[in-house]
Amino acid sequence: MLELLGSDPLLFALACLVLGLLVGSFLNVVIHRLPQMLERQWQAQCAELQGQPLSPVPRYNLLTPRSACPHCGRAIGALENIPVVSYLLLRGRCRGCHAAISLRYPLVELTSGVLSGYAAWHFGYGATAVAALLFIWFLLALTCIDFDTQLLPDDLTLPLLWLGLLVNLNGVFVDLASAVAGAMAGYLLLWGVYWLFKLLTGKEGMGYGDFKLLAAIGAWLGWQMLPLVILLSSLVGATVGILLILLARHGRNIPIPFGPYLAGGGLIALFWGNQITHSYLLLTAP
Helix, strand or coil: CHHHHHHCHHHHHHHHHHHHHHHHHHHHHHHHHHHHHHHHHHHHHHHHHCCCCCCCCCCCCCCCCCCECCCCCCECCHHHCCCCHHHHHCCCECCCCCCECCCHHHHHHHHHHHHHHHHHHHHCCCHHHHHHHHHHHHHHHHHHHHHHHCCCCHHHHHHHHHHHHHHHHHCCCCCHHHHHHHHHHHHHHHHHHHHHHHHHHCCCCCCHHHHHHHHHHHHHHCHHHHHHHHHHHHHHHHHHHHHHHHCCCCCCCCCCCCHHHHHHHHHHHHHHHHHHHHHHHHHHCC
């Protein structure tokens, strides 16, 4: 089977697309449950520090309990959990109470599938494609969690950073020295911007999770890609922020998560960073 996948690029891409759809279904669980798991941990830690007794709570993690409708509590069966297909067959509604199912779920699954299939087609069969899949899945989960909660959990950003360094031990994307320098520079760049903004305005312009996310992207793609990632994420973030203010959907003082734009910049750099950089150098050459 592996030999067949390696010999047929289209089949490999389709296999990764299906795998991406399945992983996207699991990412929906991570996106929904991980923030709640962290909140429970923080509440337990606060109660312990204050010497308060811990109330027994049902077990809650990424595997337990089974997925259920948030409206009626009906457990979701296996046939109702087929990525994208189940949503279409159910017409976007719970089979039990007919409450609307969020469009977020099939969109996450579809995005994961399409990006996974494209990564397989772009990089071809091998370790680079496998590494790219992991990078994509982590960034997708972080993007949605940051949109929902304005948090970039260490439970995802730190493993992503160490995985980037591990992947580049053998120079999958860049040499190890560039990966280490990328992790350091990614963190320090945003850390410096954070403190400069705070000294000038007295306000916090971003969270520490953004530092760690850019450090992780630097560990995967090397320090050479960081200027492009920052430029792309800043342009997109500024454009979206201005549009939201003009459309009166956000006040000027309401924070906008920056993590999704860093993740978007990281994905663009993953697929087309070298081409963009090369084209820019050609255009600016004397």
